[in-house]
Amino acid sequence: MNNEIFESVDHYIGNLLGHEDEALIAATRSLKEAGMPAISISPNQGKFLQILALLCNAKNILELGTLAGYSTIWMARALPKDGRLITLEYDPKHAAVAQKNIERAGLAEQVQIKTGRALDILPQLHAEGAGPFDMIFIDADKPPYADYFEWALKLSRSGTLIVADNVIREGKVLDENSTEAAVNGAQRFNKMLGANTAVTATILQMVGVKEYDGMALAIVK
Ligand SMILES: C[S@@+](CC[C@H](N)C(=O)[O-])C[C@H]1O[C@@H](n2cnc3c(N)ncnc32)[C@H](O)[C@@H]1O
Numbered sequence: 001m002n003n004e005i006f007e008s009v010d011h012y013i014g015n016l017l018g019h020e021d022e023a024l025i026a027a028t029r030s031l032k033e034a035g036m037p038a039i040s041i042s043p044n045q046g047k048f049l050q051i052l053a054l055l056c057n058a059k060n061i062l063e064l065g066t067l068a069g070y071s072t073i074w075m076a077r078a079l080p081k082d083g084r085l086i087t088l089e090y091d092p093k094h095a096a097v098a099q100k101n102i103e104r105a106g107l108a109e110q111v112q113i114k115t116g117r118a119l120d121i122l123p124q125l126h127a128e129g130a131g132p133f134d135m136i137f138i139d140a141d142k143p144p145y146a147d148y149f150e151w152a153l154k155l156s157r158s159g160t161l162i163v164a165d166n167v168i169r170e171g172k173v174l175d176e177n178s179t180e181a182a183v184n185g186a187q188r189f190n191k192m193l194g195a196n197t198a199v200t201a202t203i204l205q206m207v208g209v210k211e212y213d214g215m216a217l218a219i220v221k
């Protein structure tokens, strides 16, 4: 097995089931145009998140890490008309690009981007009584993932689905001697998840057009 077959099969699945319309294609294009990193989720991962949002009848979604709004669009499309998605983004340039993409997708009414450090905004959301959210997607900077999860729990109810992206990092999480901050963040998160009695959780390994990685899924008890 090599990555070529995983990429080809990912395209095969995408052609059948992960169709991207003009708004999603434009969101990906906007990354290059604005000189932003190509680190969005893949189309099939977007469809996966959309299905998860539909499965939990999400009316209220929270996302950490907007980038250009690509994952935001996939998830917001699962919302009913009166549903809401709040997405947190540290970089004002990313937030501005995402705002345009969200408007182009016709989702400006449902999606609100909050600009700033997630660890500053999460306590504000909690103080405002913004939750509980039905689904929370964690995909911002990796070192504080375990702290993001603690805030996600505070903003949850029994049955909330918490998803965390990039927790396998090409298998580097196996390396106890790793000094990569993102790997260490994922290791700390995964260990915490394994010991967390407030949730029922697992991690799915993922292959495809992106580098080998994984998503953690946790349901709050
Ligand atoms: C992997 S990208 C998000 C990709 C997006 N979820 C998608 O799949 O389309 C991570 C984003 O988190 C943002 N970010 C980094 N540190 C952050 C922080 N402390 N608080 C909020 N956002 C942060 C980055 O600027 C970047 O836009």
Ligand SMILES: [Mg+2]
Binding pocket: 039, 040, 041, 139, 165, 166
């Ligand atoms: Mg990611």
